[in-house]
Each structure stands twice: as C-alpha cells, then as structure tokens.
Amino acid sequence: MLDLAFVRANLPQVEEKLRARGADALLADFEYLDRERRTAITKAETLKAQRNALSAEFGKLKREGADTSEISDKSNVLKEETEILERAALMLDDKLRDLLVALPNLPQDSVPEGKSEHDNVCFKTVGHPPSLGFPAKPHWELGVDLGILDFDRAAKISGSRFVVHFGSGARLERALANFMLDLHTREHGYAEVLPPTMVNSKSLFGTGQLPKFAEDLFHCDDKGSYTPGEFQDSDHWLIPTAEVPVTNLFRDETIDLTKGPISFCAYTSCYRSEAGSYGKDVRGMIRQHQFQKVELVKFTKPEDSTAQHEQLTRDAETVLERLNLPYRRMLLCTGDMGFSSSKTYDLEVWLPGQQTYREISSCSNFESFQARRANIRYKEPGAKKSEFVHTLNGSGLAVGRTYLAILENYQQPDGSIRVPEVLIPYMHGETVISKQSLGRAL
Numbered sequence: 159m160l161d162l163a164f165v166r167a168n169l170p171q172v173e174e175k176l177r178a179r180g181a182d183a184l185l186a187d188f189e190y191l192d193r194e195r196r197t198a199i200t201k202a203e204t205l206k207a208q209r210n211a212l213s214a215e216f217g218k219l220k221r222e223g224a225d226t227s228e229i230s231d232k233s234n235v236l237k238e239e240t241e242i243l244e245r246a247a248l249m250l251d252d253k254l255r256d257l258l259v260a261l262p263n264l265p266q267d268s269v270p271e272g273k274s275e276h277d278n279v280c281f282k283t284v285g286h287p288p289s290l291g292f293p294a295k296p297h298w299e300l301g302v303d304l305g306i307l308d309f310d311r312a313a314k315i316s317g318s319r320f321v322v323h324f325g326s327g328a329r330l331e332r333a334l335a336n337f338m339l340d341l342h343t344r345e346h347g348y349a350e351v352l353p354p355t356m357v358n359s360k361s362l363f364g365t366g367q368l369p370k371f372a373e374d375l376f377h378c379d380d381k382g383s384y385t386p387g388e389f390q391d392s393d394h395w396l397i398p399t400a401e402v403p404v405t406n407l408f409r410d411e412t413i414d415l416t417k418g419p420i421s422f423c424a425y426t427s428c429y430r431s432e433a434g435s436y437g438k439d440v441r442g443m444i445r446q447h448q449f450q451k452v453e454l455v456k457f458t459k460p461e462d463s464t465a466q467h468e469q470l471t472r473d474a475e476t477v478l479e480r481l482n483l484p485y486r487r488m489l490l491c492t493g494d495m496g497f498s499s500s501k502t503y504d505l506e507v508w509l510p511g512q513q514t515y516r517e518i519s520s521c522s523n524f525e526s527f528q529a530r531r532a533n534i535r536y537k538e539p540g541a542k543k544s545e546f547v548h549t550l551n552g553s554g555l556a557v558g559r560t561y562l563a564i565l566e567n568y569q570q571p572d573g574s575i576r577v578p579e580v581l582i583p584y585m586h587g588e589t590v591i592s593k594q595s596l597g598r599a600l
Contacts, residue, residue, distance in 0.1 A: 272491025285484030364532030521552030
C-alpha cells in the first residue's frame, strides 16, 4: 500500500508512475476526497475549540448563578455539528483508504514502460537450446508415454488441471525439491521454514492478493462465505504461493535487521484457480490448480533491497544453471508487473517440445508496499522511530515447471529421460527414466 502523505506530497509523480502501469484513473478522486476529509477534520477541531470555550463560560456563569440556557443550547448545536463532521471525516477516511488499497505499487525508475509481456526486455540469455537430433515431444506426451504422468486419472479424482505422478516421476518431483532446498540452505544462506498452506484473509491482504485478486484464490467455506473488504484472522484460504504465509510470519512485528537481511526458503503446495487463464495452456503442467514450489523470501532494510533483489534472482538462476537448463532473464515492463511489485525479473526456461521460453520464476522487489499493508517494521539501534522493511520474494524454483523442463530438455530418441547429473544422488543413482509399470516398485 502506498503512503498517504507521500501520495499527497508527490501527486504528479505518483500519477505519472501509475499512468505507466495503466492505473492513473484510480487516483481521479484522490484530491477531492483528501481535501474534503481534511476540511471536515479542521472544521470539527474548530467547533471543538469553540465548544471548549463555551464550557469555560458556562462554568463561570453557573458559579455566578446566571442563566446558562443560551450557552447550553449553543454547546448542544456545536456538539451535533461536530459529530456530523466527524462521521463525514470517518466516511471520507474509509473511502480514501479503499482508494489507496486499490493502487498498485509504483515501478522503479529502472523499469521499462510498456503495456504487455511483448514490451518486456531481455536482460540476458544463458545457455543454448539443445540440438536433440530428432523431433522434440512436449512433456505431456513424454510423461504419459513413460507412465509417470497421468492427467486422465487426476481429472477423474479432482477435475481438470491436476496431474498424478507415478514411480520415477514422483521421485523426480521430490528430488528437485530436495535439491533446491539443499542448494538454498547450504550455499545461499536461507533458513528453511515449513509454513501452513492455509492462511486467513488478513495474511492475503498483507501481501496484496486481497481484495483485488479474490477470484484467483481458493476460499474455504468452513467459516462462511467471504465478504469483500472484510479481512479476518479466523477464515481460511489455500495459499497461491508460500510468499503469503512466510511474509506474514512477521505481520504486526518489529524485527531485528542489525545482522543483515532475514532470508527464508519454503517448499509448499500452492493452489490457484487460474480464473483469468481459461483456454490458455490447457495441456500439460503449465497452469495447474495445484503445484509445488520452493519460494525464496527476504526482509531487508530499504538501502539493501536493490542488491538483495539481484542476489535473490541469482540464487534462483543458479538452480537452472546447476541443472544445465537454458534460460533467459526478462525485466518486466510497467504493464506486466504484479500488483505489489516495484520491479520484477522473470526467469524463462527453454522448452524444446514447445519451441518457446516459459516463465519458471518471478523475482520481485516490493519495497515497503507489503510491509505497510502487513505492518512489518524494523528499528535502527538508537533510533526514535521504527521504519517499514522492504520485502522481496521469488520462486527458487517452481518445481512442476522445472520438472517438465527436464522432461523436454533431457528427452532421448526412445522417449526415455536422462537424469541431470546433480539430481542422480537424489534419485538414488537412477540415471535414466524409462517406461514405468503402474503400481509396481522399480
């Protein structure tokens, strides 16, 4: 959430930044609401002062035995007028807060302007698409033929956009998660955390999913239906990413950053309705309702967040490089960034079976946007006031998309899959994934 005082003091700049995101119209009523709110508060304070003066005079006249009825009537009128103004100020304050809550974060100056993914900028490309020497198959054909992926049985038990993993396929998913967690905790300095995968609406408000993106989430009705604008601490939602519970670990807290940034990694299942993607990527594992992901989350001082954003992105890139998967880093334009982000890098992995790059990680700096919504602060030693932290996160990586990237990049002419060298110990020495026998141990 943007700071009210900052928006008021820098309105032209804020409007320009929001215009670059296609959201400038959201500020149309800001000046009016802000002016009327401050006017109501000022008038109420003036009337309170007048009423206090009358109270002093009332006391004097009463001690003298004089008639106080006229002053009493004036005081009652002032009280009623003050209460009307205070109610108006509260109503305007709510409208102003609703307006601020709906505003996306402001893009950093280094973010290129643009309207869609077509305006994103390629920051760098690492590796080269493999020359397979035969027509590449997509992962949904490879996995089904090998007997390690089953979309039909998943649809039978859960509906569309789910998958069942069998045998070496299930082991590969687990191997990838363990490899990523080991890399980030042993080499990159992250502390592993296993958070709940159900959160309350206060948590989703804190990271920016609510109220704007409710339709993209799965809400549990055990506490009744969701009322837009009401953020509870006892209702339940399935998490769309571990960013939500991990960031909210410190909601309403002042944390210690004297020893440097706090860095967490978490492996969880994630759940998304994909409400805005009907008809897109319906085949395979690109857009599933349930998927697994290793998430990286950082809490930093404002002056450290730019460097930590670069470091977090490098940590995610290292996973792709250790797996020898070709990828590119894209700098997202203003029109393609997420609601809460001030700057985002997308990592896109090459998929031979689809002859395209696909997003496998988004690494974002949110600056103080989430911290202000979730009230996460830090305090310098000796400082009088606490400040909002900067939060960052990124996938390190999306396990399912890494899985399908391995199937497509490591496929062999006979349809089997070579296991990347770094994963062989996690696969208990298995070097090639061949056709599986359903329900029988390998």
